[in-house]
Amino acid sequence: MALIRDIAQVCKSKNAGPFMVTIDVLFEDPAVYRRVKATGVLNAALFARLYSVAEADVLFTPYDTASAFKATLPRLVPAGDFGDTDVYGAQQHAPLLDVDIPL
Amino acid sequence: MKTFTMLSTSGILGYGYAEESLRIGMSRKPQVIGCDGGSTDPGPHYLGAGTSFCSRLSVKRDLRLMLQAAVAANIPCIIGTSGGAGGEPHLQDTAALVREIAREEKLSFRMALIHAEQDKPWLTERLGRTRPLAKLPPLDAATIDRATRIVGMMGPEPIARALDGGAQVILAGRSSDPAQWAAPAIRAGMAPAPSWYAGKMLECGAEPTTPKEPDCLLVTIEGDHLTCEPPNPIRRCTPLSVANFALHENSSPIHHVEPGGLLDTSDVTFEAMTDRVVKVAGMRWTPAATYTVKLEGVELAGYRAITICATRDPVLISQIDDYLATHRAKVAAKAADFGVPAESYRMSVRTIGRDAVMAGWEPVKTVTSHELGFIVEVLAETQDVANAVLAMARTSLLHADFAGRLCKEGNMAFPFSPSDIPLGALYRFSIFHVVAPDDPYEMFPIEYEKVG
Numbered sequence: 280m281a282l283i284r285d286i287a288q289v290c291k292s293k294n295a296g297p298f299m300v301t302i303d304v305l306f307e308d309p310a311v312y313r314r315v316k317a318t319g320v321l322n323a324a325l326f327a328r329l330y331s332v333a334e335a336d337v338l339f340t341p342y343d344t345a346s347a348f349k350a351t352l353p354r355l356v357p358a359g360d361f362g363d364t365d366v367y368g369a370q371q372h373a374p375l376l377d378v379d380i381p382l
Numbered sequence: 383m384k385t386f387t388m389l390s391t392s393g394i395l396g397y398g399y400a401e402e403s404l405r406i407g408m409s410r411k412p413q414v415i416g417c418d419g420g421s422t423d424p425g426p427h428y429l430g431a432g433t434s435f436c437s438r439l440s441v442k443r444d445l446r447l448m449l450q451a452a453v454a455a456n457i458p459c460i461i462g463t464s465g466g467a468g469g470e471p472h473l474q475d476t477a478a479l480v481r482e483i484a485r486e487e488k489l490s491f492r493m494a495l496i497h498a499e500q501d502k503p504w505l506t507e508r509l510g511r512t513r514p515l516a517k518l519p520p521l522d523a524a525t526i527d528r529a530t531r532i533v534g535m536m537g538p539e540p541i542a543r544a545l546d547g548g549a550q551v552i553l554a555g556r557s558s559d560p561a562q563w564a565a566p567a568i569r570a571g572m573a574p575a576p577s578w579y580a581g582k583m584l585e586c587g588a589e590p591t592t593p594k595e596p597d598c599l600l601v602t603i604e605g606d607h608l609t610c611e612p613p614n615p616i617r618r619c620t621p622l623s624v625a626n627f628a629l630h631e632n633s634s635p636i637h638h639v640e641p642g643g644l645l646d647t648s649d650v651t652f653e654a655m656t657d658r659v660v661k662v663a664g665m666r667w668t669p670a671a672t673y674t675v676k677l678e679g680v681e682l683a684g685y686r687a688i689t690i691c692a693t694r695d696p697v698l699i700s701q702i703d704d705y706l707a708t709h710r711a712k713v714a715a716k717a718a719d720f721g722v723p724a725e726s727y728r729m730s731v732r733t734i735g736r737d738a739v740m741a742g743w744e745p746v747k748t749v750t751s752h753e754l755g756f757i758v759e760v761l762a763e764t765q766d767v768a769n770a771v772l773a774m775a776r777t778s779l780l781h782a783d784f785a786g787r788l789c790k791e792g793n794m795a796f797p798f799s800p801s802d803i804p805l806g807a808l809y810r811f812s813i814f815h816v817v818a819p820d821d822p823y824e825m826f827p828i829e830y831e832k833v834g
Contacts, residue, residue, distance in 0.1 A: 288622060289622075289626050293630065293631055294422075294423055294631060295631055295632055295633040296422065296515070296516060296814065297422055297426065297516075297811040297814060298515075298516035298517070298518070298814060299633055301629075301631070301632065301633055303626075303629045305622065305625060305626055305629070307622050329743075329745070330743050331742065331743065338633055338634060340634055340635055340636060342629070342636060344625070344647070344648070344649070344650050344651065344652070345625030345626075345628055345629065345635065345652070346625065347625060347626075347629055347635065349629055349634070349635045351633040351634070353516070353517070355741055355742050355743060356741075357810065357811050358422070358423075358425050358426070358811070359424075359425025359426045359427060359809070359810070359811070360426070360683070360808075360810045360811070361683065361684075361728060361759075361761050361808060361810075362730050362741070362759075363425075364732060364738060364739055364740065364741045365739060365740075366423075366424065366425040367423050367424070370739050370740070371739075371740060371743065373739075373740070374743070374745050
């Protein structure tokens with residue numbers, strides 16, 4: 280078993296336009312990426328659960344070229360609107376750090 | 383084979399770069415120098431207010447060195463999304479800065495301003511040719527009418543036309559981030575796919591490098607591929623640093639929708655040529671059937687005031703949810719007493735140490751911190767009402783009673799006097815749609831002037 284925080288080299292979030300946030304996990308070693316991908320743990324359903332959004336609203340893309348996973352989902356509040364907590368969307372990655380991958 | 387080299391100086395004009403990076407970069411004889419001037423990332427305020435999120439001093443420093451370098455090398459200097467949001471005030475402020483620098487440094491050149499702010503009646507006529515993005519409702523005349531400011535995001539065509547018009551310095555209003563780079567490259571005969579991808583790499587300066595900080599980046603297009611290299615010797619491009627950036631701010635890592643087509647990066651490869659130069663190949667460009675331009679617009683949502691405070695009291699921290707609920711009710715009653723009913727304002731209290739970063743997405747439900755910070759925010763129709771409710775919220779948070787209270791002189795530490803900060807107008811993004819213009823130019827008129 281391995282936590283994302285211990286095996287990924289990048290785990291980050293950022294706005295993808297004012298209404299969406301995009302979360303990326305990158306691996307430096309393509310072999311590790313392939314093993315993580317083979318477990319099937321990272322998928323749209325996981326992001327839907329972690330961020331309480333409908334699975335249909337999660338655009339999940341494994342990107343083999345970059346040994347990366349990307350998930351894009353709707354923000355809770357549009358960037359900068361009343362009640363927004365993170366205008367740049369740069370600090371929404373943390374729930375992913377503790378996801379356990381059965382390697 | 384013909385090559386085309388471009389130098390991007392920083393992530394955003396005004397974020398800074400090492401002067402030595404610019405010098406080394408220019409020694410590589412780039413055919414274009416430029417920098418992206420903006421983004422929607424800092425939020426809707428700047429488009430609404432007509433101001434920049436970078437300081438005039440820092441923008442002037444970055445711009446001065448770039449203009450001097452471009453004039454000395456006799457190459458174009460292109461600024462995308464001028465002034466942060468690319469509206470008319472942003473463009474005019476940047477143009478004033480360029481004229482000021484030219485005067486101070488005795489520089490002379492032909493300049494083009496490419497306007498991107500959109501005319502409401504024109505857009506209303508085109509409603510039938512618009513389509514919403516990000517699940518927004520279809521655009522209607524009332525939304526256009528309410529908007530404080532609307533910009534269109536230009537593609538490379540108006541920028542290439544300004545180069546045709548003999549401009550050496552081009553200030554573009556709102557522009558698609560890669561467009562300012564795709565324009566000169568495609569115009570020089572480079573293939574669209576690597577030209578657009580080069581733009582993707584250059585749009586944030588040295589972000590595809592490690593260590594990743596605002597600085598310069600060189601990209602050279604050669605045939606069907608490109609290479610990325612930071613001029614600053616302390617930085618390197620590695621396959622990981624370039625791949626990391628390839629994911630930046632896009633909803634999909636493989637499909638990048640641009641005004642005139644789609645950049646498909648599904649089969650891209652990143653190859654280390656040296657320990658600090660990466661070759662990127664395999665990108666594809668598919669022209670779109672219909673040319674579309676993204677629209678960004680904001681509307682006024684009221685006026686805000688905030689205050690910041692914190693508690694170190696363990697008795698209060700142990701019952702913070704109840705305390706904040708009681709506080710909300712007390713504020714409502716007192717505001718009603720001075721003539722402001724609860725429905726005429728909105729109050730939010732962010733609790734730092736609990737869920738101030740992720741709000742409803744925060745998975746950690748227990749508070750373990752020995753201190754909690756609070757940002758109290760009030761939104762109302764006028765600044766006066768926002769200030770009044772906020773002042774009442776501040777004093778209630780400081781003095782309200784709670785069970786077992788020992789700190790009877792006050793519940794909160796306020797770090798500032800004045801404690802209350804009027805934030806001014808709150809703008810919200812109201813338009814995030816695309817429109818199909820007659821051609822890539824009609825929304826972006828070009829104006830030329832001789833500077834110096």
